[in-house]
Amino acid sequence: MSPSFVDFSLPNLGAGPDPFSVDALPEEVRFVLLCFQRDYHCTNCRKQVQQLAEQYPAFQERGAEVVSIVPEPPERVAEWQADYDLPFPLLADPDAEVGDAYDQPVRFGFLGDWSDFLGRMPAIVVLDRRGEPPTVAAVHRGRSTFDRPTVDELLAELDDLGEHREN
Secondary structure, three states, X not given: OOOOOOOOOEXXXXXXXXXXXXXXXXXXXXXXXXXXXXXXXXXXXHHHHHHHHHOHHHHHHOOEEEEEEEOOOHHHHHHHHHHHOOOOOEEEOOOOHHHHHOOOOEOOHHHHHHOHHHHEOOEEEEEEOOOOOOEEEEEEEOOOOOOOOOHHHHHHHHHHHHHHHHO
16 A cells, blocks of 8 residues: 655755755656665665765656655764765654655564664655645565665656656
8 A cells, every 4th residue: 555645844964955845845846756764874775875866867857856764863864965965855854753654664563663773674655746735656665675676767667657647
């Protein structure tokens, strides 16, 4: 089951509006890729944000904004921005409220809830802003730290969504 659009406001340590909200994005942004990360230490999450940054112009060409959401306090998330100088919003979600609202998977029950490092899995939610309110157009919930779509798969998904709605 796909979650519904949930509006939110979070501290942004990267590019764009601070605090960040979907409504604060320019009108020309048709899609928003919410990239839910596992935690500050996750090497696969760090690789993912770097790959997304390298291909960021391709997302912009498709009218999409990439948004990385890390379930950590702003001070920790700021270190990612200092390390990678990401061209897109990098949000701190210290209580994982937005991750929970969008059904980011958590494994291992109580233990997983206690430690994001052990339990929280990556997720991608694509929001379509061409209607009011925005809708959830696609979701990928990772089953492991390695289970995440590639940049090419994300770009293809955006291409499909763009063609589907415009025809």
